[in-house]
Amino acid sequence: MLGLNSFSDGRNVVIASRATDFERQLTERGYIPHGVDLSELLLGGGGVKCCTLELRR
Numbered sequence: 001m002l003g004l005n006s007f008s009d010g011r012n013v014v015i016a017s018r019a020t021d022f023e024r025q026l027t028e029r030g031y032i033p034h035g036v037d038l039s040e041l042l043l044g045g046g047g048v049k050c051c052t053l054e055l056r057r
Contacts, residue, residue: 005047014048 006022007014013026017035026033038047 005049007048007052016042016048 005016008031012032012034014034014036015022015026016038018039019035023033023035036048036051038051041047041050
């Protein structure tokens with residue numbers, strides 16, 4: 001299983017809604033996938049990680 005453009009908090013995983021096979025694999029392994037419609041963002045080459053802001057302390 002390889003998911004390059006996703007975001008996870010360790011249990012929940014945000015992925016593109018069209019990644020149905022990846023969603024199935026995540027579910028089988030005990031994760032909770034959350035598909036998000038990124039159709040417009042994907043047109044410009046973006047993905048889930050492009051919608052995140054990493055905060056560090």
